[in-house]
Amino acid sequence: MCKVLKVPRSSYYRWLKDPEGQRKRKYMELDEKIRDAYFAAKGRNGSPRLAKDLQVSGTPVSRTTVAYHMKEMGLRSK
Known part of the structure; x- marks a missing residue:
């Protein structure tokens, strides 16, 4: 199967161990933090303030990343 799809065997076995992936888990955690901060501010803060x-709380993130995730989640400031 790996030969047909031209995928290294090591990548396939890595995927078997962790199908979700580190990047997706990291983005899900960031989404949760953004959602918590958004609702803590009662939806008043936009991406720069969030x-x-x-x-300040210790999560290194840029304004553009927050804006992208807010757009994906459908969050808009009032």
Whole structure:
């Protein structure tokens, strides 16, 4: 199967051990933090202020990343 799909065997076995992946888990954790900060501010803060709040709390994140995740989740500031 790996030969047909031209995928290294090591990648296939890595995927078997961790089908979700580290990047997806990291993004899911970030989504949760953004959602918590958004609702803590009662939906008043946009991406610049949420990014600063997350940076103060110890999560290194940029404004553009927060804006992207907010757009994906359908969150908009009031």
